[in-house]
Amino acid sequence: MEDINHKDTGDNEMDNNNITDENSDIEEYDRDGQLPVLDENTFERLKKNDSSVTHLRMFLSNDWFFKSIDWKEDGDCISDNIHLKKLHICYNKDSPNYVLVNKDRQQLQDFFFCLYQNCSIKVIIIDSGLIEVGESFIEGLGGHPSLIRLEINNYLGSLACEVLGKILKHPSKLKDLRLSHLQLDDDSRIDLLFDALLGNSTMTRLSVCFYGNKDIDFIGWQQGLIPGWQSLSAVLQHPSCKLTKLSLTSAGLNDESADILGSALRGSSVKDLDLSLNSSISKSGWQTLLNQLAHTSIKSLHIGSSQIDDAVLATLANITTLKCLDLYSSSTPAGWRSFFNTLQRRDIKLAELIISGNNIGSEGTDALSDLISNMGTLKTLTMMEMGREAEVTWVSFFNALQESNLDLVELNLDDSRIDDEGIQLLVPLVSSMSSLKLLTLGYNRSVSSVGWQALSAFLHSPNFALEELDLHQNNIDDDTVIAFTRALVHNKTLKLLDLYQDPQDFDDDDNLITKRGWEAISTLLCNKTSIMDTYNSNHTLQDLTDDPILYDDDMKTKLPSDLDSSIELNKNKDKVEVARQKILQTHFSTEDEATSKIQELLDMELEMMSSVIAWIGRPASASAYWRGVNVSGLSLMYNLMKRLPDLFDSDVHKKKPSGAGKRKRDV
Numbered sequence: 001m002e003d004i005n006h007k008d009t010g011d012n013e014m015d016n017n018n019i020t021d022e023n024s025d026i027e028e029y030d031r032d033g034q035l036p037v038l039d040e041n042t043f044e045r046l047k048k049n050d051s052s053v054t055h056l057r058m059f060l061s062n063d064w065f066f067k068s069i070d071w072k073e074d075g076d077c078i079s080d081n082i083h084l085k086k087l088h089i090c091y092n093k094d095s096p097n098y099v100l101v102n103k104d105r106q107q108l109q110d111f112f113f114c115l116y117q118n119c120s121i122k123v124i125i126i127d128s129g130l131i132e133v134g135e136s137f138i139e140g141l142g143g144h145p146s147l148i149r150l151e152i153n154n155y156l157g158s159l160a161c162e163v164l165g166k167i168l169k170h171p172s173k174l175k176d177l178r179l180s181h182l183q184l185d186d187d188s189r190i191d192l193l194f195d196a197l198l199g200n201s202t203m204t205r206l207s208v209c210f211y212g213n214k215d216i217d218f219i220g221w222q223q224g225l226i227p228g229w230q231s232l233s234a235v236l237q238h239p240s241c242k243l244t245k246l247s248l249t250s251a252g253l254n255d256e257s258a259d260i261l262g263s264a265l266r267g268s269s270v271k272d273l274d275l276s277l278n279s280s281i282s283k284s285g286w287q288t289l290l291n292q293l294a295h296t297s298i299k300s301l302h303i304g305s306s307q308i309d310d311a312v313l314a315t316l317a318n319i320t321t322l323k324c325l326d327l328y329s330s331s332t333p334a335g336w337r338s339f340f341n342t343l344q345r346r347d348i349k350l351a352e353l354i355i356s357g358n359n360i361g362s363e364g365t366d367a368l369s370d371l372i373s374n375m376g377t378l379k380t381l382t383m384m385e386m387g388r389e390a391e392v393t394w395v396s397f398f399n400a401l402q403e404s405n406l407d408l409v410e411l412n413l414d415d416s417r418i419d420d421e422g423i424q425l426l427v428p429l430v431s432s433m434s435s436l437k438l439l440t441l442g443y444n445r446s447v448s449s450v451g452w453q454a455l456s457a458f459l460h461s462p463n464f465a466l467e468e469l470d471l472h473q474n475n476i477d478d479d480t481v482i483a484f485t486r487a488l489v490h491n492k493t494l495k496l497l498d499l500y501q502d503p504q505d506f507d508d509d510d511n512l513i514t515k516r517g518w519e520a521i522s523t524l525l526c527n528k529t530s531i532m533d534t535y536n537s538n539h540t541l542q543d544l545t546d547d548p549i550l551y552d553d554d555m556k557t558k559l560p561s562d563l564d565s566s567i568e569l570n571k572n573k574d575k576v577e578v579a580r581q582k583i584l585q586t587h588f589s590t591e592d593e594a595t596s597k598i599q600e601l602l603d604m605e606l607e608m609m610s611s612v613i614a615w616i617g618r619p620a621s622a623s624a625y626w627r628g629v630n631v632s633g634l635s636l637m638y639n640l641m642k643r644l645p646d647l648f649d650s651d652v653h654k655k656k657p658s659g660a661g662k663r664k665r666d667v
Contacts, residue, residue, distance in 0.1 A: 142170030304328030310335030333361025568628030
């Protein structure tokens, strides 16, 4: 029992490594999952400046927001808050159940005034048409004292462009502007928005994603954006510009606008460029643009279009500064072979390669294995949905890499038609990678249960450092799950094991996980056989899927009731306390259980009792990020005192009561 009080169960890397960069801080909050919604409970926590409320979603079309809160009276819960970091404001201007009246406008004005006073919020996301109905108070976001990222979603009309332009003209700390899924009307002046960035020296990231209205003339719409691209070009060429990441996905770029941007990028500070889903750029337009990018210092490039053929691919190989390449094209296997061979000949050192959905064929596969075999810099390889037209020869690919120096951090082979033979070769390959943290093998239905069970050898690998293993929509049965659980008993790294299965996609129920499999996972997380078995259970695994559907059609294989509880507990950082909570809740939660299990404590040597008592009386974790049930050990302490009253007597020389097991005479 002394070990329970002192043994470190690991996972200390969760301290975020003292992140100091503000942009990294924002991304860290993005990974915290779904934002809690403002309701009566979270509002009371806001009023108390509760440190656990770091991010929040507010629905402005909810009557409760307007009628249950007096923002002028209670607005200091926002203005004086020192913990709130991320705020998502949702408003649907087209909602049939809600009309913004004058009284509500005053409430919004009071709310936003409190928002201006806040000095902790780093991220604000605004949905839909709030700018259109509340431009007067939205403008106050300009010059916000702590705001680093501003995101506007769904609609950006002419008025919104003007309002955003006014916000951006104010000196501020704003580094990141994201305009997503935007629908521009015929009068929209995107140039007004970009003009406001001219001379800006704080913005480092700009993301613009357009979706033109179906009613407009697409060609005319593209031409109408030319003044905007010219304004952006001037921003990029300004000596004060600090933009390093520029994303223009689905932006309606054509040859003319691509040429404008390509010229502006020469000599700019942009290092990460995303031009995906711009299908109106022709083959010659892509070649012109890529030739221009060859004279820049671009490190990361994301492009994809059916217009990218073998000739365009050859032009792309001229950009020798690339570290990250995300590419989709219509090139032939011969074109891919030539491309990979050129990269190898020019000694291009990639850290990330994403070539999902491409038909590289056996020719391209062989050339790719030659390219990456000795590329010690490559850390991420993504080859999803490969081989739908011409299958990738995985057996020769994995064979060719067996003796390589490849040590990836992320490997994604989702939906790539790997079979049992391929898995048998993949296991020793990934087992040699000491840095691999993410492995995705979802939707590879050609792998049988026997093949997946072979993967359990990887879970036993001494190099195993994996944090996420994604096996969704595969032929995973109970025997496979049991093999996995046996391999994961003492694992201290794996946090996500995605086993999601949609029963509708399987013809044979024998390939589905049933109650027997889920109970094996429940035992893995909390083995109830004895106190020490519970203590030695897996306290690291935190998720079994990103999808909550884990049942078959008739709900007969419902998950064990305590599985969710163990998963929630495992999400906590304090693993010593997690082990303690599982023991308290499993073995001492009721009087009957206490009567039967407390004997294990009574049978311990007297020299250990001080550690036992300290362990029982340890204060429950007060962490703001604690998940799941958290109980104290007071009930157990009371039961122990009833059975060992002399142990708590001031006379330390008294004997321990008879019937408590063999003991030494003195404490």
